Structures are given as structure tokens and as C-alpha cells.
Amino acid sequence: MCEANAYMVKDGNEELFLESVNVLEPKEGGKIYLENVLGEQKFFSGRIKEIRLVEHKIILEKFAKPV
């Protein structure tokens, strides 16, 4: 199977956000819709940092907070 795990970067570390992701859709308002092969659905507030398919990795990150 060719799904990937989605991680969010938090304090420099990668934390699992959703595993076995199949569908990923950036939505309006800075949200990303994710759906995995089990039909589990989640929204992430932030952006896609990087996707590495051969490593089965999706890296998400929150928007930088205004200073």
C-alpha cells in the first residue's frame, strides 16, 4: 500500500498526526483535510511543509505565530 503517515512538526520534533493517509486536500482558510485508508478524517490548521512519498512521509507545520 502506498499511503503515508502525516507528522506535525512541534518544537523541532515530528509528532504523528494521522497514519496511513490516503487523501490530502488543502482547504480555504489555512486548513488541510486528511483522510486515511480506514476512513478516519482529520483537519490540520497549518501548511504542508514537505511530502516524501518514497519515505511515506507527510510533514505538516503550524503557521508561525505573529510576534
Next chain:
Amino acid sequence: MCEANAYMVKDGNEELFLESVNVLEPKEGGKIYLENVLGEQKFFSGRIKEIRLVEHKIILEKFAKPV
């Protein structure tokens, strides 16, 4: 292998933009960097519309032109 083909939506049709994509990175200024398993690199001006990993598909679309 778990790479995916990247298509751009053009006039309602999907046109191949880059095949066997491994890495995808949204950059500043509305550009998306793509790299495939052969090391071929391309930039797309626009946004990610949808990614469907089990179908090995990345769908890109241009930003809407101002009216």
C-alpha cells in the same frame, strides 16, 4: 514504489506535469517544488488541489486569474 504522478488541471482536464514524484515542497510565493525518483526537478506555480496516494495521484492547479 510509492511515488505518484503529478497532474495539472487545465480546462477541466488533467495533464501530466511530472511523473514518479517523490518529493513535494510548497515554497514561498505560491510555487511548489517537485522532484521525482529520477532526480528531475520542476517548479509549479499554483497550489495543491488534492493528493490521492492510493491512486498515486497529485493534482495541481493554477491560481485563479483575477477577473
